Amino acid sequence: MTTDELARRLRDDYARAGKGDKVVAIHLFGIRNADALEGHSAHEIAERAGIGRSFGTEIRKGMRLAEYVQVK
Template identity: 40%
Template sequence: MTVNELGGILKQMYNSAPHGYQVANIHLFGIKYASIIHRNNYKVSDIINISGLNRSYATEVSKGIKLSKYVVPKELA
């Protein structure tokens, strides 16, 4: 997966989140894609820039990446 694809996914996850859950979806993005980001040495700032989101959200993606060591996303039926 490319950094451009990740930026698009992040933008889509943010835009499709229910009102009040946008930041939670940014954390979820970090959790779900942490292994890809680490494996490819992608910079969170590059993903944020491609997504078009505010640069301050890089911190939130990083929090999700850190959480990925401890949580597993729940699959919705």
């Protein structure tokens, strides 16, 4: 998956998230897409998604959680 495709997915997830759930949506994006995100810059994906480069840290948190959690 390309960086632009990942950014598009993140943008969509972020837009669908309710007020107060935006950061949770970013974590879930990292969990759901952990394998596809390997080798990509999380900060660049966040920037291209239009949510701010600093949210790359939150994507990485989700990626690290993917090993331990399962989405319902």
